Amino acid sequence: MKPSRPASPLLPHVSVSETASLKRDEEFWFEDGNLILVAGDVEFRVYQGPLIAHSPVFNDMLSLPQPAEDSGRRTRHGESSCPIIPLTDSPEDLRHFLRVFVSSSSGKIIRSGQHDPTFHEVSACVRLGHKYQVDGLVQRYVDLLRKYYADNFDAWYRSTLVRPPSFQAVHSIAVVNLARLTNTPSMLPTALMDCCTLGPEIVDGLVREDGTRETLPLDDLGRCFVGRAKMAQASARIAHLMFRPPVSAACRQPACCQRVLQRLLNELGNARDDVISCVDWYASWMVYVDGRDEDRELCMRCYKMLEGERPKKLQREVWMSLPAMMGVTVEGWGIKAKQES
Ligand SMILES: [Zn+2]
Structure with a gap:
């Protein structure tokens, strides 16, 4: 840990009564901490060093001498070296943020290599970061x-x-x-x-x-x-292109497989609307295929085609226009996709 900077001698004092309703955070309260952050009604006593080292904002807040009338930065009686900074963040958000810099004062190791972060951790760390x-x-x-x-x-x-x-x-x-x-x-x-x-x-x-x-x-x-409407349209488009000829180039029973493809195409009319125009245009068609080719007349090559290469090609076409479908512009989206293929 880098050494913390000494607190400014210009810090004004705040009376104990002003902070009496605050509670100490159970996770981040280091008795020898040299900075108190207040979020909501919770106080966090931590070390300045890591925050100063990583955050230009904390660096500025803690390194510049503040005018005496500035109430944003104060020390408490008896803790003259410990500035108190009130923040507008929630205690929950601040806790996620602090875990990045320090393990908790309760001794629990918070960060140990790879972990699968929760949504709240990701959200708080990006916003506060x-x-x-x-x-x-x-x-x-x-x-x-x-x-x-x-x-x-x-x-x-x-x-x-x-x-x-x-x-x-x-x-x-x-x-x-x-x-x-x-x-x-x-x-x-x-x-x-x-x-x-x-x-x-x-x-x-x-x-x-x-x-x-x-x-x-x-x-x-x-x-x-x-x-949402465009996604349903994309699904419908994929539905009507999925079972068109030709059969797989490697098919050894094209007449039979062609007949099955035709049946799969014809029976789209009887399928539930949520199959043909579901919002998730990237969903697999294999439940539909299996349900209408129970005896598995399709050869393995054609089955694999419907499982993989054909929907992938159709989905790639949708993907190319995804930013337009969602009403946003993304620089290089189409170019990147073309280079991949
Ligand atoms: Zn076939």
């Missing part, structure tokens, strides 16, 4: 999000998950907001697309740990309204 200009922290979590909210078709197609394992669909609302906050437009098409799969909660938004509600801005809500 951005606010306090801890660029490396923001980048770490944005990189993690970009693995799922990808701009690379092949990576996205390979992944069996459309969002991090600990995330729920409603959390994609926050991912849209984080993409905007961090100026990462490449995450917007897939994050908005995930929002389009939501029901009424697309309006209600999600509840953060501190009880506040996070929603989509109205213009993004409008994008989802349009995007």
